[in-house]
Amino acid sequence: MERVPVLSLGDALLVSIQVDLQDNTVLALQEDLAERIVSTGARGVLIDISAVDIVDSFIGRMFASIAALSRLLDAETVVVGMRPAVAITLVELGLSLDGVRTALDVERGMKILRALSDRRGLPVADELDDDLVPVAEGGGPAAGA
Amino acid sequence: MTTSTGVEELPIRTGDDVVRVRQLVRARAQEVRLSLVDQTKLVTAASELARNTLVHGGSGTATVETLTRDGRSGIRAVFADEGPGIPDVDQALTPGWTSGSGLGLGLSGARKLVDEFAIDTAVGRGTTVTVVKWTR
Numbered sequence: 001m002e003r004v005p006v007l008s009l010g011d012a013l014l015v016s017i018q019v020d021l022q023d024n025t026v027l028a029l030q031e032d033l034a035e036r037i038v039s040t041g042a043r044g045v046l047i048d049i050s051a052v053d054i055v056d057s058f059i060g061r062m063f064a065s066i067a068a069l070s071r072l073l074d075a076e077t078v079v080v081g082m083r084p085a086v087a088i089t090l091v092e093l094g095l096s097l098d099g100v101r102t103a104l105d106v107e108r109g110m111k112i113l114r115a116l117s118d119r120r121g122l123p124v125a126d127e128l129d130d131d132l133v134p135v136a137e138g139g140g141p142a143a144g145a
Numbered sequence: 146m147t148t149s150t151g152v153e154e155l156p157i158r159t160g161d162d163v164v165r166v167r168q169l170v171r172a173r174a175q176e177v178r179l180s181l182v183d184q185t186k187l188v189t190a191a192s193e194l195a196r197n198t199l200v201h202g203g204s205g206t207a208t209v210e211t212l213t214r215d216g217r218s219g220i221r222a223v224f225a226d227e228g229p230g231i232p233d234v235d236q237a238l239t240p241g242w243t244s245g246s247g248l249g250l251g252l253s254g255a256r257k258l259v260d261e262f263a264i265d266t267a268v269g270r271g272t273t274v275t276v277v278k279w280t281r
């Protein structure tokens with residue numbers, strides 16, 4: 001079974017799906033992501049599906065599950081790059097993907113993650129605001145005080 | 146009159162087999178120049194039906210062939226298993242109904258995504274689902 005690699009980018013996780021997804025690969029990705037969100041403290045997950053040529057009900061459910069579980073672990077998920085033919089097919093299949101945030105491409109997806117994270121007062125990726133002291137890092141105010 | 150060429154059969158015993166079925170259906174759909182949207186619909190239907198053959202039927206086969214009729218081409222895909230069969234086909238075709246832990250959208254969704262759809266099933270004997278998608 002092939003595994004989908006999960007990359008860390010600042011405090012976001014980046015998943016670019018480049019393989020033909022069989023069901024066990026889908027389940028493994030879900031588990032890997034849950035573990036990585038916790039171990040890295042990631043606040044955002046970006047899933048790039050621009051190379052994915054079909055999304056059936058099993059794969060579609062994965063997006064909804066990842067969105068739900070990341071929320072439980074205090075992170076947000078954005079799915080980017082869905083092909084038009086895939087979107088048309090998903091609608092006809094009857095899968096609405098309620099609760100799954102989407103964006104047209106990686107850049108816009110990162111923008112969404114940053115905006116969400118700003119609202120919480122925490123930085124994502126390399127968008128560190130100079131005025132903010134990252135609370136989880138370096139053991140507190142010593143550096144700035 | 147409908148003529149059929151290039152019959153190919155694949156086993157469905159593992160998740161990787163389901164991926165191979167998708168790839169074969171995609172290749173054949175491209176060969177007859179189905180539009181990209183129609184290819185995507187057919188491959189998605191095939192993915193759902195191949196998974197059903199594996200998960201509900203236990204294992205089985207997919208048979209793919211190219212059809213021609215009145216100057217149009219099409220792809221027929223047949224998913225066959227000798228599993229438990231479907232006791233109530235109407236119920237199984239109800240969107241959202243599942244006997245297991247799925248979403249219950251595979252069978253109903255596959256029917257919407259293709260031009261022709263037929264189920265032949267008998268309890269204790271097995272299930273065969275046939276789909277066809279034609280060029281426009």
Ligand SMILES: Nc1ncnc2c1ncn2[C@@H]1O[C@H](COP(=O)(O)OP(=O)(O)O)[C@@H](O)[C@H]1O
Nearest residue numbers: 197201202237243244247248249250251252272
């Ligand atoms: N090949 C099959 N053999 C036996 N039962 C089947 C088969 N295909 C579908 N079914 C039945 O029809 C139901 C609906 O199928 P489907 O819409 O694909 O939903 P799901 O696979 O998510 O349960 C299944 O839960 C199962 O009970």
Ligand SMILES: [Mg+2]
Nearest residue numbers: 197247251252
């Ligand atoms: Mg199914």
